[in-house]
């Protein structure tokens with residue numbers, strides 16, 4: 001058996017690796033009965049399967065192990081809380097953050113500064129100061145203006161920053177327009193033909209800025225390997241060019257995240273292990289061909305680390321019959337806890353979690369959310385035979401769900417529970433109505 005068939009890559013499956021059905025026909029995740037989870041913690045509820053996170057981490061590490069100096073960084077934007085910081089630290093990952101809030105979460109969790117990378121196309125002064133104060137955080141530069149700003153802050157703080165330059169390599173993955181980031185006209189990064197100018201700006205500040213590497217992230221939910229391999233050749237060329245022309249020996253190459261997951265049976269993403277092993281082999285080949293020292297290699301998976309681990313549980317509400325046919329099934333959540341369908345026309349797979357042994361419906365219903373938007377549709381055609389009170393599970397909601405959730409219609413954000421070894425532990429508490437009015441202020445004259 002080859003290594004790739006022995007290592008589980010959860011991103012090719014729709015359900016978490018621990019998903020089972022018990023004798024009563026209930027969906028079990030992490031050894032926990034989802035019917036009991038819904039009773040205990042309420043709905044909507046985000047359930048995160050730790051075994052799937054562990055298996056995904058293992059697949060990245062097994063793939064990358066062919067390359068000695070490599071480390072995966074978890075992209076916190078997919079889903080972050082202090083428990084997640086602790087878990088990924090235990091799994092040997094570094095962390096990619098994109099805001100003061102994500103950095104603050106990492107600091108609160110005691111995440112090692114030297115394994116933390118700060119991204120963002122418009123980092124504020126406060127964010128840059130926070131990164132410099134947490135000594136060791138690497139800063140991924142996104143524009144010449146940011147280089148100038150960082151240098152002035154670093155001088156004021158008497159700090160020194162280790163930086164990477166994010167480039168837009170002109171490589172486009174096979175994904176939705178809104179989540180492509182590597183194309184020439186992207187708002188992210190520095191176009192390749194501008195790289196020399198950015199380097200020149202950095203070289204003006206040798207006392208406070210140390211250029212250590214290049215970074216690129218070409219997009220998200222990409223199934224194919226090809227664009228990543230193309231990217232690596234482009235990056236290796238830039239390493240060689242900067243060494244030849246300026247004598248700069250960069251030591252870090254970060255090729256970003258972007259590997260997709262299977263949301264429906266139609267999705268066929270490259271398995272994590274194969275992706276990581278191919279990326280590692282390609283970097284080794286590309287740098288050897290150019291007679292270059294191998295850099296430290298970083299990858300930044302978000303979705304493929306946490307997406308498949310997440311399942312959202314909803315309580316079924318009313319059905320609406322149109323012309324005698326059930327056409328809509330409403331649930332108690334929707335676009336505020338999962339904005340991906342309305343934002344990207346994202347597709348999901350769903351089931352009736354308390355009646356897993358029953359055959360699916362022969363006619364589809366639209367699984368719709370409870371929010372005041374006609375576009376609040378979670379799954380357009382779901383083959384669910386469910387009634388009011390049933391428990392509906394939506395798979396693949398671990399990434400870009402909680403982290404993109406809102407309080408639209410003044411609803412509270414759901415709780416998030418981590419399940420593992422038949423135990424369920426709250427890692428983010430459900431918001432309360434008091435949380436919703438906490439920041440409200442009423443001018444005296446209106447009282």
Ligand SMILES: Cc1ncc(COP(=O)(O)O)c(C=O)c1O
Nearest residue numbers: 075217220257258300301302303
């Ligand atoms: C710089 C950077 N790294 C990593 C990621 C993670 O991407 P994904 O969740 O698709 O793996 C993103 C996502 O937008 C990103 O912008």
